[in-house]
Amino acid sequence: MRRVLSIWLPQLPLDLRVRKGDPRVSAPFAIISEIKNAWRLTHLSEAAQAAGLSPGLSLPDARAICPQLLTEPSDRVREAALLRALWRWADSLSPWVALDPPDGLFLDITGCAHLFGGERAMADHARARLSDMNVTSRIGVADTKGAAWALARFKGGSIEIANAGQTGTALAALPLEGLRLPPKTATQLWRTGLKTIGQLSEIKSAELARRFGLDLTKALSATLGHVPDPVSPKAADPIYAARMTLPDPIGLKDDLLSVLERLIASVSGRLENDAKGARRFALTVRCVDTGDHILQIGFARPTYVRAAILQQFERPLDGLKIEFGADWFRLEAAHIEPIQPFQISLDSHKQAEDNTSKIISTLGNRLGFDRVRQFMPVQSHLPEREFICVEAMDRREPVCWAVAPRKRPVRLFKRPERLVTLEPGRPPKRFQWRKSVFATQSAKGPERLTAQWWQDERAATRDYWQVQTEDGPRLWLMTYPGSGEPNWYIAGRFP
Secondary structure (H helix, E strand, O other), X not given: OOOEEEEEOOOHHHHHHOOOOOHHHOOOEEEEEEEOOEEEEEEEOHHHHHOOOOOOOEHHHHHHHOOOOEEEEOOHHHHHHHHHHHHHHHHHOOOOEEEEOOOEEEEEOOOOHHHHOOHHHHHHHHHHHHHHOOOOOEEEEEOOHHHHHHHHHHOOOOEEEOOOOOXXXXXXXXXXXXXXXXXXXXXXXXXXXXXXXXXXXXXXHHHHHHHHOHHHHHHHHHHXXXXXXXXXXXXXXXXXXXXXEEEEEEOOHHHHHHHHHHHHHHHHHHHHHOOEEEEEEEXXXXXXXXXXXXXXXXXXXXXXXXXXXXXXXXXHHHOOOOOOOEEEEEEEEEEEEEOOOOOOOOOOHHHXXXXXXXXXXXXXXXXXXXXXXXXXXXXXXXXXXXXXXXXXXXXXXXXXXXXXXXXXXXXXXXXXXXXEEEEOOOOOOEEEEOOEEEEEEEEEEEEEEOOOOOOOOOOOOEEEEEEEEOOOOEEEEEEOOOOOOOOEEEEEEOO
């Protein structure tokens, strides 16, 4: 008979933050998340629970109850990374391991328990290993995934084991939440007076399906083992990394580059074979006196080209200070993406895109990728909203600017500059701007633009004129129609 072990990590976000010796262990501490437009407590330390706090409390209410409360926001990315790390660790217990996000694991332990001295000894071993890693856990063992999941979360003990063939008896007293039902179905069951799994199992499946739908009967049948619900493992994501340990420390740049070339060759070769590229690379250099130094580079497009990676690492290596040498190195590729093959052609557009990506990568590694920005087109009739400025790294596709239906100045001022009218008119016949006097030779307009109704209603209606001056500059004048005395502004300048 198949046996399944479920590991529940109820304090995973908290265990990720708090370590032994951390002063937050003894102080009230909680993890908070934004739920229904409010910051609420999700995971609490023992000191926080002793202070009268409970999960679900809003942060202001929690502060009122316990002013000494320390909090940190939930970090879903790091929590998912820790869960995946524990997923790989669980291979030491069973070859069949599946994720149960966001805080659990499933292990098919059929034929494995005797290697640890039985199911109880295996569960004790797993819990002890997790405790050594400062991870809180609760374990359930049963014939099915659903039963093991329910035992771990609702039975109450740190380790709960249902004997083979006794799944129904072990789950009889557990609440309906152990079936992982949709909230709407669970509410309907509660209203009819059904509160435990045992009460449901005494009712015919046809009657449950007719009253509450097939989802209920499917969940109950899978949990009790009437239909198969196997553990479906998935291979861990490949890690593109390479490391090197040297017998003697090195410190010269040429030696560092030689080591780096060998690491890049290993990582890039694997990426190329898998038709993938990386947007970021991290090199860890362990010095004998100052510990680890992490050097990071990025690319605008995923790549595995060795020369490009080495070129971007040269500048960070110049800033690395090594006095007594380094003897351990590790290069890891991150943000892995597939690389689509393309046909070589005589068209220059592809070469232009590659050159742009190289420029973005070089500038980003020197100045910071958040400082390298690019304009992107947006559909709008208002000139100040026809484009946005985004990080160049966020660009996934080539920027295609469509032909503008209305002629716009090459230089658009962020804030229109007010001019002084010397000879009135519509537009002014003579005016002063930036300490220079201009005379209107010809004008075209007006072009009236109104505010977008779903945006800021405070934006007033505006009239724009294309004005050719006698002195040469071609300006874009703007005014607000309907206002008392007309005030004119320079909104842009044509080439």
